[in-house]
Amino acid sequence: MLTQHGVKIAPSTYYDARGCGPSPREVSDERWKPIILGTWEKQRKVFGARKLWLRLRRDGHDIARCTVERLMRELGIAGVVRGKRKRPVDTALRESRPADLVARHFWRFRTYQLWVADFTYVWTWSGWVYVAFVFDAHSRRILGWRAATSMTTPLVLDCLDMALWTRRREGVAGFAGLTHHTDADEIVAALRAHASPVEAAGLARYFKTGPGEYGEGDRFLGLHLSTVSAIAKENLGLPVAELERLLESPYHEVRTTALSIMHQEASRARTVEARRAELFELYLRRHDRINNWDLVDLACRWVVGGYLMDKPRDILYRLARSANVWERRTAMVSCWAFIRAGQAHDAVAIAEILVDDPHDLIRKATGWMLRSIGEVDPPVLVAFLDRHAASMPRTTLRYAIEKFPRDERAQWMSVRAKHAGTPRSAAKAKPQRDAAPLV
Structure with a gap:
């Protein structure tokens, strides 16, 4: 190759x-x-x-x-x-910004042509206070605002509701011709500037968007992941409400950008706990928009797994028993953070739940995490294989033993082949004593 x-x-x-x-x-x-x-x-x-x-x-x-x-x-x-003071967002100066729908031309001939929304934070004696506001680009009049001690979706949406209420109180009945500009608009415009119809067609085939396939109906712009990651890096600290707007997009790369922002922030040591909590809650609340294996794998390892490192992990067991394939994959792949820290117990327990899962993408995820366990704690993986290798799906087993020496891989595969068709309750993996796996 x-x-x-x-x-x-x-x-x-x-x-x-x-x-x-x-x-x-x-x-x-x-x-x-x-x-x-x-x-x-x-x-x-x-x-x-x-x-x-x-x-x-x-x-x-x-x-x-x-x-x-x-x-x-x-x-x-x-x-x-x-x-x-731990800053809640990345405040580093950015040399460039993505293109936006108004092309950074905010000057207008009259009022109520363009409203601009922004979001900031202020340090007070009692901690960080987050402030969101909407103002008119021509008159600079602040039409709506709100302050709170946490970054939440209602904090931003209430500003727009207040601005609309302010104008209605002044006798305005319609808002035709008015543009509402936010950072999410800039991100979508930047992504569209790099769109490629040829690449989009190839991605649609790769991610199985045909009728009856797991990615049915998903739409693509045709961007490379490196481009998406670069645009995401320029927009770290995007408010939760704007991230949610990106997740609601029908385009795969726009949702990828939102999850890339969440991943990059969650994986940074200086991200404050309040921000991590909001990213975690957003991920779970909008799991309906995280609907392909690459979206799950991109964000859940740090947004979910990293957040739960020092917290109860009951939510993962509920996700593992979900009817939704992407929630089950989240439960398994999130264990990567625990395995990385030498904590394999939850990963093994969730693998026990999912070892017989009928979906190929769950089998691959389970095998992937089992292989990761073997890299950190080989005896734990061997013990799992002793219990399940004879009857576990072939895909899961091949992924789990991928790093084994060739003769040991052949031995474990022969154990499964020998017991093919045997009821799971009766199948037991018994490798030869003279070739103990991976010690």
């Missing part, structure tokens, strides 16, 4: 790379991660890298500070920062 695409590589180099085991650094990292995570949790999750490093040294662990810093980033943990 590589040579067919013009990549010059010797066969021996390829097979050496494929057959080599984990590097010494990877082995060392997997040994240190549970120690670092356990020590951090024992210290009430307040230590940063420096104090945690000193604590480890006092406990007799010979580890470099830079290693602690790097592994803390990989584990998604951080110390408590005192005496500093």
Whole structure:
């Protein structure tokens, strides 16, 4: 495959790379991660890298500070920062902005031609206060506004309702010719500027949008994911109401942009807890618009899994038993965050629920997470295979053992083939003793 695409590589180099085991650094990292995570949790999750490093040294662990810093980033943990205000959104200056429906020309000849909505936040003695407002682009008159202690959809929508009420009270009955401009309009316009009908046709086939297929009726603009991610990065901190507007779009890439914004914010250590909670709630509330495997996989690992790292995870078990295939996939793939932190219990429990799922996309997701468990804690994966390999779907098993050596993969597949057609209650996987899998 590589040579067919013009990549010059010797066969021996390829097979050496494929057959080599984990590097010494990877082995060392997997040994240190549970120690670092356990020590951090024992210290009430307040230590940063420096104090945690000193604590480890006092406990007799010979580890470099830079290693602690790097592994803390990989584990998604951080110390408590005192005496500093945590900004709720990304306030970095942006060199460019996407094109919008009014082309950044806000000057108008008369009033009530263009209303502009904006959203900001103010630091007070009691914490952050979020302020949304709608004003006329010509007169600069503020027609609607509202302040609250959290970023919610009603906060933004009430501003528009207040602006409409203000004009109706002044005797205006209709609003023909009025444009309401928000950041979501800019994002959609930027995406349309990169649209490609040829790419859109190919994506429609790839994501199975035909009658009776899992993506039936979905529409595409024809954008590469790198373009969508770049536009999303320029719009971090978009209000929840605007994100919800993007999720309501019939176009796949517009919904992808909203989820990419949510993913990028949720994966950043400096994103405040209130923002994480709102992204989590938006994801669950509008799961009806997260309706393809790539949309689920893009956002749920951090928006859902990352948020639930230190919280009860009952919601995942409810999603795992849902009749909706995308909610079931969310339940499984969200466990990636727990597995990454060395917590495989919930992932195994949800895999037990979904191991016999009839849908191919759930089988692939379950196998993917089982493979991830094997990379972190091989005995846990082997124990799961001992219970289920004989009767689990072939797709799930192949995904789960993908990183095994070739002879062990063949052995596990032969166990399944041997028990093909055997009732699940009677099927037991018993690999040969002289080839114990992945120790």
